[in-house]
Amino acid sequence: MTTLEPATDAAQDNLAALESEAIHIFREVAGEFDRPVILFSGGKDSTLLLHLAIKAFWPAPVPFPLLHVDTGHNFDEVIDFRDRVVEQHGLRLVVAKVQDWIDDGRLEERADGMRNPLQTTPLLDTIAENKFDAVFGGGRRDEERARAKERIFSLRNAFGQWEPRRQRPELWNLYNGRHRPGEQVRVFPLSNWTEADVWNYIAREKVELPSIYYAHRREVYQRDGMWLAEGPWGGPRPDEVVRELTVRYRTVGDGSCTGAIESTAATVDEVIAEVSASRLTERGATRADDRMSEAAMEDRKREGYF
Incomplete structure (x- = not known):
C-alpha cells in the first residue's frame, strides 16, 4: 500500500483557489440567468459540482434543479447513489430517459449498442421544454482536447450547438452570460481542475x-x-x-x-x-x-x- 505525504500548504492553497473560483461561478450564474440547471449523473464530477453548489448557497437550498440524461444503461450503484443524494438534500431531479425517445421513434438504437452518443437529442429537447438558459456541466479541460478549447461560459446557439468562433474572452474572472432568446450557455465550474485536484478535494471534503x-x-x-x-x-x-x-x-x-x-x-x-x-x-x-x-x-x- 502506498503511503501519501500530507498535502502541502501550496496544494491546499490551490484547492482553496479552485473552490473559490467554482463558488464564484455558481453565484454569478444565479445572478445572471433565469433558469439554470445542473447536469447530475451521480458520477464523481457531477457529485463534486453539487457539493460546490450546496456550499455556494448554504444555508439556503440550491436554487435550481438537477438534470440527468439517463441512457438506461447505467450502473445500478450509480443510480441508487443519485436517488439517495437527491432525497438527502431535498433537490428536484429532472430525468430525460433515452429509452422514451427510442420508444416513440425520435431516436433509433445504434447497432453497436452504445447510448452515450444518443444523449444529445434528449438533452436539447429537455433544455428547450424547461426553458433552461444556463446548464452546468462537470467537464474539465484536462479530460479531452475538445474540452480544453472551451471557455467556462460556453455560448450555444438556438440549436444548442457549440460554435468555437463565438467563444468569448474571460479575463480577470469576468464572465459574459449575454445570450439571445432561445440560446443557452453551458457553464463549466471545474474547467481548471485536474483529475488529481478532484480526488484531493474529495479527500479533503470527505465527499461520498x-x-x-x-x-x-x-x-x-x-x-x-x-x-x-x-x-x-x-x-x-x-x-x-x-x-x-x-x-x-x-x-x-x-x-x-x-x-x-x-x-x-x-x-x-x-x-x-x-x-x-x-x-x-x-x-x-x-x-x-x-x-x-x-x-x-x-x-x-x-x-x-x-
Whole structure:
C-alpha cells in the first residue's frame, strides 16, 4: 500500500483557489440567468459540482434543479447513489430517459449498442421544454482536447450547438452570460481542475461517491483493450471470455462504453496515489465513445452534447 505525504500548504492553497473560483461561478450564474440547471449523473464530477453548489448557497437550498440524461444503461450503484443524494438534500431531479425517445421513434438504437452518443437529442429537447438558459456541466479541460478549447461560459446557439468562433474572452474572472432568446450557455465550474485536484478535494471534503469508484470484485470481459461489464447493453460476444477481477472505475457513463481498470485502490488515498502515477486521463483510458474518431468529442459538442 502506498503511503501519501500530507498535502502541502501550496496544494491546499490551490484547492482553496479552485473552490473559490467554482463558488464564484455558481453565484454569478444565479445572478445572471433565469433558469439554470445542473447536469447530475451521480458520477464523481457531477457529485463534486453539487457539493460546490450546496456550499455556494448554504444555508439556503440550491436554487435550481438537477438534470440527468439517463441512457438506461447505467450502473445500478450509480443510480441508487443519485436517488439517495437527491432525497438527502431535498433537490428536484429532472430525468430525460433515452429509452422514451427510442420508444416513440425520435431516436433509433445504434447497432453497436452504445447510448452515450444518443444523449444529445434528449438533452436539447429537455433544455428547450424547461426553458433552461444556463446548464452546468462537470467537464474539465484536462479530460479531452475538445474540452480544453472551451471557455467556462460556453455560448450555444438556438440549436444548442457549440460554435468555437463565438467563444468569448474571460479575463480577470469576468464572465459574459449575454445570450439571445432561445440560446443557452453551458457553464463549466471545474474547467481548471485536474483529475488529481478532484480526488484531493474529495479527500479533503470527505465527499461520498458511488462505490464503483473504489476497488471491488466484478465480472468483466475485454474488448478493444478495455474491461467491460455485462449488462442490459449486451455482451459478451461468443469469443469474449468473462473473468472476475478486482477493478474500479475512473469515470462513469453508459455501461456499453465505460471500461473498468484493474486496481486494488480501495480508499481515497490509494486512488490519489494511483491517479498521480497514471499517464492517461480517465476518458482516454476507459471511454470507448471517445475512440470512435479523432474528433469524436468535438463532433458531439458541435451537435449540442457536453
